[in-house]
Amino acid sequence: MLLEKFKHLQSKTLVLPDANIDTDQIIPARFLTTTSRKGLGRAAFYDWRFDEAGMPRNSDPFAGKDPLAHQILVGGPNFGCGSSREHAPWALADFGFRAVVSTKIADIFKSNALKNGILPVEVDADTHADLLACPGAEVIINLQDLQIERLGVWKQSFQIDAFGRRCLLEGVDPLRFLQGCAEQIAQFEAKYA
Amino acid sequence: MSLKPSAKSLFDKVWERHLVCPQTPEQPAVLYIDRHLVHEVTSPQAFTALKERGLNVHAPQRTFATMDHSTPTIPFGPDGQPVYASEDTKAQVQALQDNCNDFGIELFGWDSPNRGVIHVMAPELGLTLPGMTIVCGDSHTATHGAFGALAFGIGTTEVSHVLATQCLLQNKPKSMRVTIHGRLNAGVSAKDMALAVIAKLGSGGGTGHVIEYAGEAVRSLGMEERMTLCNMTIEAGARAGMIAPDAVTFGWLDRREHAPKADEWLKAVEEWRQLRSDDDAVFDAEIALEARLIAPMITYGPSPDLAMRVDGITPTPDDEIGRNGLDYMGFTAGRPVMGQKVDVVFIGSCTNGRLGDLRDAARVLRGRQVHKDVRMLVVPGSEQVRRAAEAEGLHEVFEAAGAQWRLPGCSMCIAMNGDMAKSGELVVSTSNRNFEGRQGKGARTVLSSPATAAASAVWGEIADPRPFMETPCVA
Numbered sequence: 001m002l003l004e005k006f007k008h009l010q011s012k013t014l015v016l017p018d019a020n021i022d023t024d025q026i027i028p029a030r031f032l033t034t035t036s037r038k039g040l041g042r043a044a045f046y047d048w049r050f051d052e053a054g055m056p057r058n059s060d061p062f063a064g065k066d067p068l069a070h071q072i073l074v075g076g077p078n079f080g081c082g083s084s085r086e087h088a089p090w091a092l093a094d095f096g097f098r099a100v101v102s103t104k105i106a107d108i109f110k111s112n113a114l115k116n117g118i119l120p121v122e123v124d125a126d127t128h129a130d131l132l133a134c135p136g137a138e139v140i141i142n143l144q145d146l147q148i149e150r151l152g153v154w155k156q157s158f159q160i161d162a163f164g165r166r167c168l169l170e171g172v173d174p175l176r177f178l179q180g181c182a183e184q185i186a187q188f189e190a191k192y193a
Numbered sequence: 194m195s196l197k198p199s200a201k202s203l204f205d206k207v208w209e210r211h212l213v214c215p216q217t218p219e220q221p222a223v224l225y226i227d228r229h230l231v232h233e234v235t236s237p238q239a240f241t242a243l244k245e246r247g248l249n250v251h252a253p254q255r256t257f258a259t260m261d262h263s264t265p266t267i268p269f270g271p272d273g274q275p276v277y278a279s280e281d282t283k284a285q286v287q288a289l290q291d292n293c294n295d296f297g298i299e300l301f302g303w304d305s306p307n308r309g310v311i312h313v314m315a316p317e318l319g320l321t322l323p324g325m326t327i328v329c330g331d332s333h334t335a336t337h338g339a340f341g342a343l344a345f346g347i348g349t350t351e352v353s354h355v356l357a358t359q360c361l362l363q364n365k366p367k368s369m370r371v372t373i374h375g376r377l378n379a380g381v382s383a384k385d386m387a388l389a390v391i392a393k394l395g396s397g398g399g400t401g402h403v404i405e406y407a408g409e410a411v412r413s414l415g416m417e418e419r420m421t422l423c424n425m426t427i428e429a430g431a432r433a434g435m436i437a438p439d440a441v442t443f444g445w446l447d448r449r450e451h452a453p454k455a456d457e458w459l460k461a462v463e464e465w466r467q468l469r470s471d472d473d474a475v476f477d478a479e480i481a482l483e484a485r486l487i488a489p490m491i492t493y494g495p496s497p498d499l500a501m502r503v504d505g506i507t508p509t510p511d512d513e514i515g516r517n518g519l520d521y522m523g524f525t526a527g528r529p530v531m532g533q534k535v536d537v538v539f540i541g542s543c544t545n546g547r548l549g550d551l552r553d554a555a556r557v558l559r560g561r562q563v564h565k566d567v568r569m570l571v572v573p574g575s576e577q578v579r580r581a582a583e584a585e586g587l588h589e590v591f592e593a594a595g596a597q598w599r600l601p602g603c604s605m606c607i608a609m610n611g612d613m614a615k616s617g618e619l620v621v622s623t624s625n626r627n628f629e630g631r632q633g634k635g636a637r638t639v640l641s642s643p644a645t646a647a648a649s650a651v652w653g654e655i656a657d658p659r660p661f662m663e664t665p666c667v668a
């Protein structure tokens with residue numbers, strides 16, 4: 001799968017303030033029986049959205065929110081911890097999210113997210129507190145300048161893996177990049193016991 | 194200018210040995226992977242990616258597969274076929290069989306005497322060796338670090354990268370050393386040690402780091418216990434956990450199927466002896482614990498770091514999240530968890546599904562009965578573990594006590610194969626994750642050692658295992 005390029009995103013935030021939102025919450029294990037990466041949006045946060053009988057919950061944090069208008073997910077600290085399942089970013093991307101913002105985002109999730117066109121943005125505690133306090137805020141994320149801005153309120157820079165950024169900005173495909181190292185790999189293997 | 198080479202950690206040494214291309218500010222390192230382990234859940238989309246691009250598996254001889262997550266643990270049906278929980282799980286296992294066939298990858302499938310949970314099976318076969326880089330589309334790949342390998346979980350896209358090139362693009366993580374001084378008290382296990390470390394670090398405390406476990410308490414663990422400790426490294430957010438290999442490691446690996454033999458073995462051991470952190474190696478972070486202060490542990494909230502002594506009282510949470518966690522568990526702040534009514538006990542998983550774990554549970558259960566209100570599943574981590582346990586008669590101990598003795602697999606650790614708890618049920622589980630709904634929608638999980646789980650099964654309530662274990666008299 002080749003990535004859509006990502007330069008700039010302006011959208012409203014959807015806030016899930018809980019700490020340690022793990023990948024079992026993002027997509028419960030019973031939805032991992034698929035052999036495809038498509039159509040997992042329906043399983044995203046399934047047990048938060050639907051009750052035992054499969055009926056929508058009153059507490060559904062996504063109820064009445066147009067996914068296309070809320071492409072930035074603001075999560076509590078330590079977002080995406082737990083299992084390495086790439087189904088988590090697949091589900092979020094299919095649901096419509098393009099960015100996840102938190103103070104801390106788990107390593108494997110971060111890496112998986114970048115590979116699926118979801119930008120993981122880590123911000124400081126004050127910025128995070130402001131975002132948590134203002135669900136639905138209009139936020140701009142600029143990957144070119146590495147800036148996140150709450151429209152007209154504040155602007156912050158953020159850090160991201162340089163290569164991941166390049167892949168998203170230029171549409172570089174990491175597998176093709178690795179294949180480009182074939183000669184070095186062959187040399188390594190030749191002298192590797 | 195000093196010419197003295199800088200001191201290196203175990204992690205530095207393994208990392209550097211596998212660099213195909215060094216890391217630069219613009220691009221991650223290209224890291225060579227010695228061993229790629231594959232299972233049915235995180236691989237189908239990776240094989241599809243290869244097919245779409247018309248690529249082959251670069252090094253099938255370095256790639257090994259098993260099926261464990263979706264496979265049933267109940268006996269085969271009258272037709273001699275496994276009884277899957279759903280068409281989806283059956284199709285997923287079938288897809289793995291087809292992919293392994295198409296790409297020439299060795300699969301430890303239904304017909305193999307070695308099938309098992311991937312992180313139990315690979316070390317048993319000697320596929321896990323010191324100094325290797327090992328990856329798998331599974332976060333508990335950290336388990337293999339117990340042998341002094343650099344082993345970590347990857348996503349499915351990365352699985353396709355390794356299949357296609359035997360390499361990964363990786364930024365070098367930071368390093369952390371966790372030193373555990375002294376000796377564990379009787380009745381306290383490696384699982385309790387792991388939970389104590391996670392409670393200390395917090396669930397995100399290891400993020401971005403590779404942990405090396407050191408200290409007398411770690412050195413004095415057997416191999417299975419070291420695997421238990423490294424296995425849960427991810428529960429502190431760290432990428433990998435490592436323990437320097439030593440005589441215990443070499444003794445355990447000697448003559449395993451895929452371990453080097455004869456002269457090769459001697460040569461390998463000589464090399465492996467170098468795999469330790471230099472005395473003056475510097476770590477980005479260091480923490481220390483006293484083993485004698487660790488008691489049998491239990492979790493009290495829906496995150497593995499919310500762990501405390503089994504005989505303690507639940508802390509009073511200082512925020513909404515903590516309160517919600519206690520609410521979900523149905524526990525009250527400031528009260529003991531001992532005495533909470535238990536519905537299900539699960540012994541198994543890549544954390545605690547090895548022979549020693551089953552012995553620990555059997556020691557508690559021998560001559561006793563599982564409480565009438567408790568359903569107990571004992572699921573060996575692999576076919577090898579199953580055979581060894583049956584040879585010792587452990588299955589008879591479990592069955593006589595009223596527990597179910599199952600076929601190997603992940604089972605209730607991830608509840609994908611039909612083994613699960615019902616909403617509201619309280620499960621004492623020897624697995625590694627207690628997230629909301631992990632063992633079934635609405636199920637409540639507390640994590641513990643096999644002994645604590647077995648004691649709780651007998652008592653029908655969360656129980657301290659120590660009174661159940663005949664421990665040698667210590668002054």
Ligand code: SF4
Pocket residue numbers: 261262310311312331333542543544602603606607624625
């Ligand atoms: S036993 Fe549990 S943690 Fe281990 S590989 Fe299976 S599902 Fe993952």
